Amino acid sequence: KAGVTQTPRYLIKTRGQQVTLSCSPISGHRSVSWYQQTPGQGLQFLFEYFSETQRNKGNFPGRFSGRQFSNSRSEMNVSTLELGDSALYLCASSFTGSTGELFFGEGSRLTVL
Amino acid sequence: GQQLNQSPQSMFIQEGEDVSMNCTSSSIFNTWLWYKQDPGEGPVLLIALYKAGELTSNGRLTAQFGITRKDSFLNISASIPSDVGIYFCAGPPALTGNQFYFGTGTSLTVIP
Numbered sequence: 001k002a003g004v005t006q007t008p009r010y011l012i013k014t015r016g017q018q019v020t021l022s023c024s025p026i027s028g029h030r031s032v033s034w035y036q037q038t039p040g041q042g043l044q045f046l047f048e049y050f051s052e053t054q055r056n057k058g059n060f061p062g063r064f065s066g067r068q069f070s071n072s073r074s075e076m077n078v079s080t081l082e083l084g085d086s087a088l089y090l091c092a093s094s095f096t097g098s099t100g101e102l103f104f105g106e107g108s109r110l111t112v113l
Numbered sequence: 114g115q116q117l118n119q120s121p122q123s124m125f126i127q128e129g130e131d132v133s134m135n136c137t138s139s140s141i142f143n144t145w146l147w148y149k150q151d152p153g154e155g156p157v158l159l160i161a162l163y164k165a166g167e168l169t170s171n172g173r174l175t176a177q178f179g180i181t182r183k184d185s186f187l188n189i190s191a192s193i194p195s196d197v198g199i200y201f202c203a204g205p206p207a208l209t210g211n212q213f214y215f216g217t218g219t220s221l222t223v224i225p
Binding site for chain 1: 144146148153154155156157158161201203212213215217218
C-alpha cells in the first residue's frame with residue numbers, strides 16, 4: 001500500500017510569492033491534515049480536511065489555505081510569503097481524522113528568501 | 114495547537130544502553146501514538162496504543178498506555194546508532210477528539 005506522498009519535496013521562494021503544496025493520502029483515507037514544523041515551534045496544526053470539507057483549523061493567518069478534492073488529494077496554499085514561513089510542511093492522512101492512526105508524508109521543505 | 118509535555122527533551126546515551134521517555138497530558142486520551150523523525154523527513158509511526166494499561170512492543174521498542182489515560186511511556190532497549198532521531202508522542206484528547214496533539218519531542222543521540 002503506497003504511503004502518503006507530498007510534492008514538491010523542496011522549494012525555494014522569495015518574499016511576497018505564493019506557493020502550493022500537494023498531498024496524496026493513503027488509499028482509502030478520507031482525512032488529510034497539514035502541519036508546519038519549525039525548530040523553535042515544533043509541530044503546529046494548520047488544518048484538517050475530511051471528505052472535501054475543512055473540519056478543523058489551527059491558529060494561522062488567512063494567508064494559509066487548503067482544499068481537498070473528491071479523490072481525497074489535498075493542496076495547501078500560502079500566499080504573500082514571509083521569511084517566517086520557511087518550514088517543513090507535513091501532510092498526514094488517516095481513515096477518520098480524529099481516531100486511530102495518523103500517517104505522515106516526507107514533507108515539503110519550503111525556504112523563503 | 115496544544116502540545117503534550119514530553120520528557121526528557123534530549124538524551125545522550127552510549128550504544129547498548131536502554132532509553133526511557135514519557136509523555137503527559139492534563140487531558141484523557143483514547144489513543145497514544147509514538148513516532149520517530151529523522152532530520153528533514155516526516156515522522157514515522159512506531160507504535161499505537163488504544164487501551165489504558167496496554168503494553169505493546171515493536172522489536173526493541175516497548176510503549177505503554179498509562180492507566181490514568183493521561184500519560185504514555187516509550188522504552189528502547191539495547192540502543193543502536195540508527196535509533197538517533199527525534200521521538201514524538203501524539204494523540205487525540207478523548208473529550209474534544211477533533212484533532213491530534215503532539216509532544217514537544219525527545220531528541221536521542223546514541224554514541225557508538
